[in-house]
Amino acid sequence: MKQIHQRLRMDTERLNRADDERARRFSARGAAAGLWRGLARLGGAALDLALPPQCLACASPVASNGGLCLACWGGMRLIERPYCERLGTPFPADFGPGLVSPRALASPPAWGRARAAARFEGPARELVHRLKYADGLHLAGPMGALMARAGHELLGPDALLVPVPLHRGRMWRRRFNQSALLARQVAKISGAALELQAIERIKATRPQVGLTAAQRAANLQGAFRLSARGRALVPGRRIVLVDDVMTTGATLDRLARLLRRAGAAEVDALTFALVVNDA
Numbered sequence: 001m002k003q004i005h006q007r008l009r010m011d012t013e014r015l016n017r018a019d020d021e022r023a024r025r026f027s028a029r030g031a032a033a034g035l036w037r038g039l040a041r042l043g044g045a046a047l048d049l050a051l052p053p054q055c056l057a058c059a060s061p062v063a064s065n066g067g068l069c070l071a072c073w074g075g076m077r078l079i080e081r082p083y084c085e086r087l088g089t090p091f092p093a094d095f096g097p098g099l100v101s102p103r104a105l106a107s108p109p110a111w112g113r114a115r116a117a118a119r120f121e122g123p124a125r126e127l128v129h130r131l132k133y134a135d136g137l138h139l140a141g142p143m144g145a146l147m148a149r150a151g152h153e154l155l156g157p158d159a160l161l162v163p164v165p166l167h168r169g170r171m172w173r174r175r176f177n178q179s180a181l182l183a184r185q186v187a188k189i190s191g192a193a194l195e196l197q198a199i200e201r202i203k204a205t206r207p208q209v210g211l212t213a214a215q216r217a218a219n220l221q222g223a224f225r226l227s228a229r230g231r232a233l234v235p236g237r238r239i240v241l242v243d244d245v246m247t248t249g250a251t252l253d254r255l256a257r258l259l260r261r262a263g264a265a266e267v268d269a270l271t272f273a274l275v276v277n278d279a
């Protein structure tokens, strides 16, 4: 009996030692992997330093990192006053302060004021595509800075920035929400508060491009809802919706409606780019 016990104990100790050894080997491998990742990062940083600085939009060589080349700056059509106070669409001439476009009068948006940094064309369009589909995380800084400038009237410490959410499936494929990246930068620069969880996208919608107004409305039907956090935060707050591009404004309009119904004091919209139809 005693012998059996002793043998059992020895077996157990041997097994424990084997486990320890395995654990040691495993953690050594883990440490090696960590070291490798660290070196890869260092290598990446060294590579970044070795590469000549590139224009963020067209990748042609420039004097310093994080900017645009002269051609791209020249091609960027920043939106300045005079513009429609409701839609942010530029006017061809100055008709006096506080003017609202015929389009905004004919079908007023659910938001109060929309502002955008640039027309969605040329280098601005390139930046939007790079941010969304390429590894353009470093673009969010300069793009957010232009947005903070364009939307300074909407910002300030009492504003709550709410980015347009992505559907979970799309978020999973793309790994990040470009609107949230931009909103984070605008918050950092302006001191406005940021809330990423206020609205949930509960339906994966089709792209709105090429849809009629009725199709867009049907597409967005039931796509968004306020989270429990959103229902608690929104009442009485001044909200600024943030997105990368405003095309027809249907999505922002739907969200503004949702936020107003939930008791938001004001809802404005800020995007990097705006599709301007000059016709």
Ligand SMILES: [Zn+2]
Pocket (backbone or CB within 6 Å): 055, 056, 057, 058, 059, 060, 068, 069, 070, 071, 072, 073
């Ligand atoms: Zn360029």
